Amino acid sequence: MPRIVVALLLGSLFGACAYPYNVGVKVADGSTVALMPGQSASLADGLLRYVRVSNDSRCKPDVQCVWAGDAVIELHWMPTRGTARNLSLHLNSQAGPSTAKLETRTVTFTHLARPQPQASLRIDLSSTP
Template sequence: MLNPQARFAALGLFMLTLLPSGSCDFLGLFPSPAVHIQLGQVFQISMGQTALLPTDGLSVTFKDVLEDSRCPVDVVCVWAGNAKVTLDVQQTGKATQTLALNSTLDPREAAYEGYRIRFEDLMPQPRSDRPIRREDYRLSLSITK
């Protein structure tokens, strides 16, 4: 029979062997796979996920929701509210740039290396009876040249 310290060490070693295999994906330790996109088409990415435009070497990563004051769908509001997100954008061989885009306020779109990146939608819509978990956000964007 192993003493408690040895059992803890054995469990830790076992967990470390699982991490590289992706077996702990359900814990949210690994980002979602990248989404391949095309110019001019609306696409959707989850928090932490990257969209790739392979033909141009462009990547866009959904980093964070800085603000979500959108009116809940089950409430009548005098103002629609706003959602503000941050993205990391990079083209092969170029510096990464962090962009902040809004759903209602300006800027709703931004320029990067000749591309226009536009905020299209953020899901899910807020509800008054429950907060949105960070990992549940899905951002719709479009990219044009």
């Protein structure tokens, strides 16, 4: 194996150990970000990590259903100040909350792609402190 390849592999390995979480995609207020499980959104006051889809009971494409179903994603909020916490957001707001408050911002779960579990999250400044 050429030395350059070995050096790149070792650099990647040690770099991964130094940063247990990815630094995240920078997200501006008032925008939507699409994340895959394990990816993070970097906000002005913290890091929002998309952990996983914990439930997906949505109607399959091209199938007629009585109820549209729901999808639930798990998020982990790591504020720059304060305590980290886990969040569960629903795609169907009749089944549970689709929005959560993150310090000075709100996050809203707006879409879950198929077949990949890419989630779309809208980030907005909160209207109330």
